[in-house]
Amino acid sequence: MAFTPFSRFLAAARRQPVDHVPVVAAASDFYLAPLFGISDPDDPEAKLEMLVRGAEYFPDQPLLFVITPCAALHLNMLRQVDNRDAYFERPEEWLRVGRLYSARELAQIHIPDPSSCPEHMVMLQIIQWYYENIPPELVERFGYVKGLIRFENPFDRLAQNLGTEWFKFMYTDPAFVHAAMDLFTEASLVGARSLAEEFGTPVWVMLAEDMPSMLGPKHYLEFVAPYHRRLFEAFPEAVKFMHNDGDAAHLIEVLPECGMDIWHMGPRVPIEQAKAKIGTRVALMGNLDPLRIMLQGSDEQFDAECRRIIEAGKPGGGFVFSTGGELNPGTDPERVRAMSWYAQQFGSYAS
Numbered sequence: 001m002a003f004t005p006f007s008r009f010l011a012a013a014r015r016q017p018v019d020h021v022p023v024v025a026a027a028s029d030f031y032l033a034p035l036f037g038i039s040d041p042d043d044p045e046a047k048l049e050m051l052v053r054g055a056e057y058f059p060d061q062p063l064l065f066v067i068t069p070c071a072a073l074h075l076n077m078l079r080q081v082d083n084r085d086a087y088f089e090r091p092e093e094w095l096r097v098g099r100l101y102s103a104r105e106l107a108q109i110h111i112p113d114p115s116s117c118p119e120h121m122v123m124l125q126i127i128q129w130y131y132e133n134i135p136p137e138l139v140e141r142f143g144y145v146k147g148l149i150r151f152e153n154p155f156d157r158l159a160q161n162l163g164t165e166w167f168k169f170m171y172t173d174p175a176f177v178h179a180a181m182d183l184f185t186e187a188s189l190v191g192a193r194s195l196a197e198e199f200g201t202p203v204w205v206m207l208a209e210d211m212p213s214m215l216g217p218k219h220y221l222e223f224v225a226p227y228h229r230r231l232f233e234a235f236p237e238a239v240k241f242m243h244n245d246g247d248a249a250h251l252i253e254v255l256p257e258c259g260m261d262i263w264h265m266g267p268r269v270p271i272e273q274a275k276a277k278i279g280t281r282v283a284l285m286g287n288l289d290p291l292r293i294m295l296q297g298s299d300e301q302f303d304a305e306c307r308r309i310i311e312a313g314k315p316g317g318g319f320v321f322s323t324g325g326e327l328n329p330g331t332d333p334e335r336v337r338a339m340s341w342y343a344q345q346f347g348s349y350a351s
Helices: 005-013 029-036 044-057 074-079 118-133 136-142 154-162 164-172 174-199 217-223 225-233 271-278 290-295 299-313 333-346
Strands: 148-150 204-208 239-244 262-265 283-288 319-323
Touching: 005 136, 005 239, 005 283, 005 319, 029 044, 044 118, 044 136, 044 333, 074 118, 074 174, 118 174, 148 174, 154 164, 154 174, 164 174, 174 217, 174 225, 204 225, 217 225, 262 271, 271 283, 271 299, 283 290, 283 299, 290 299, 299 319, 299 333, 319 333
Parallel strands: 148 204, 204 239, 239 262, 262 283, 283 319
Antiparallel strands: none
């Protein structure tokens, strides 16, 4: 069977046979914009340029973190709260939203109808533009835009809104935490289903939640796993992709309870431990250090780490070679390209 870079990734994520270990460049606009001299990385035409030029720079590696079709209901929900004591993502005045101090604020929030939510409708227009303008060959080779839905992330969103109070409430007011997670998880589902109705059933779904790595196993199983599983179960045929590049080594054995098929893990998780403990349950993706090795490491360190990680992840399949987190600006693109050579040279499954 002849694989494209994307079909090889999907097969490995399903723990199906592939010809060699797939490679994914964990490159977002954080890395690609300065590499290509792009001044406004949020502009849709600029993002499309990143994918087109990225295909020339890295012809064997999907850039899965540049355009990730996602609903936009959480911002609207937080604006319904009658204070303006927090920011949604960045400290621009127009992103000021309500802070959820208690159940009182939570009671002010309703999940908007996607068709009447201005933020969501703008997002639909942007995604439609991508659908109409992305070159078909990039869709075929790399799976870009079409067939993907990214969930709005309930746990990280709430942690960003409440700060350290979010974690304290797990001890002092667990009912509030469950109520907040229930509401924002349901909103994530409503938005994702809206995208599916508009653009079709997804081939794979993505959820990026880093802050659960700050919990212990007990709290992860209580406050995170059931809600993540609810999201993933909404699309039973899709590949379930979980990105968590935090220091989650202590959660290795409980993370599969979220219902993921593949875990994109950070460099502080020992690949050997993850493979031994959960490698027969989920596929693994990672976890070359994007800072200490890719950006700052010597050639000898880079060579040794590529070989070690591939040799640890390869046995039995279900492994995708990537950095354990986003590439940093200034990383030599030759090193990114070299990852494909290492995967083919040391990750071959040919007998």
